[in-house]
Amino acid sequence: EPANVEAGAALALALVREQRPEEAALFVTRLRQIPDAADDPLVDYVEATLAAHRGVPQQALILFERALARAQATGRGELIGQIRASHGRLLATLGRRPEAKREMESAIAEFERAADPASLARVLNDLAIELAQAHDLTGASRLLERALVATRAASPTNSGATIIGNLGNIDFLLGRPDLAEIRFRETVAIFRGLDRMSKLSFALHNLASALWEQGQVAEARERLDEAIELGRPGAAASLLDQAFLDRGCWDLEAGQIGGAVAAVEEVARLADEIGTAEVAAHREILR
Secondary structure (H helix, E strand, O other), X not given: OOOOHHHHHHHHHHHHHOOOHXXXXXXXXXXXXXXXXXXXXXXXXXXXXXXXXXXXXXXXXXXHHHHHHHHHHXXXXXXXXXXXXXXXXXXXXXXXXXXXXXXXXXXXXXXXXXXXXXXXXXXXXXXXXXXXXOXXXXXXXXXXXXXXXXXXXXXXXXXXXXXXXXXXXXXXXXXOHHHHHHHHHHHHHHHHHHOOHHHHHHHHHHHHHHHHHXXXXXXXXXXXXXXXXXXXXXXXXXXXXXXXXXXXXXXXXXXXXXXXXXXXXXXXXXXXXXXXHHHHHHHHHHO
16 A cells, blocks of 8 residues: 555556556555545646556546646646646647647746756657657757756766757758767667667667768668667567668668568568558558
């Protein structure tokens, strides 16, 4: 049983992050049974987070809105930024971009007021992704630079590797694969040092793409092959699918038909694993 609302909420959120939603749901039920907890905005926030994770967005929206109203009414300033940031993230996934942007901007202001650089970095990164998807790449880059400063301010040991990688993606989209290469090499070095194999695989794939765009064909192939080998044990099939798609396209460009066919066969095998229309669409590109 949770000793108090704060301890129980922290544990429930940790269970959500660890992909253990059933256990998290049990904790939420127990939290609701604690005296005076029924109207606590923190409990609403935890339940909303769980609902979003379980793919019940309408329930999550209602709970986030109720949590925000209760936090504002009871002067729970420490919660308002977190609620707005999570609410904005959910609105973004639902395609409600103007609302998502407003919530994230409000969350940024809350975290700046509260001098909470770790939370500030996360929401700046989220808003940058929103701006990038809305084709405001310059604005996205500015926010990511702010996020990198904030994450390093939160702790000197924070590498900011994810944010650096996102900056590399923006450079790539802006037509500067040379700048992207510098960022991606940095993320590769960080993830090698941290022994984070799935993230290293993704970073290597990004680096390979930047190298290919600059005509550095030999190293691009080496990095892509390394990404695929590292990714095989645990990467999501959809990530491997994209790597094989790139390998097939590169082989076609080089006139290596056998390699392209082998890549298509790998994509087909992965399609059987994850059964998505997205992979089927990728296969069409190689036909």
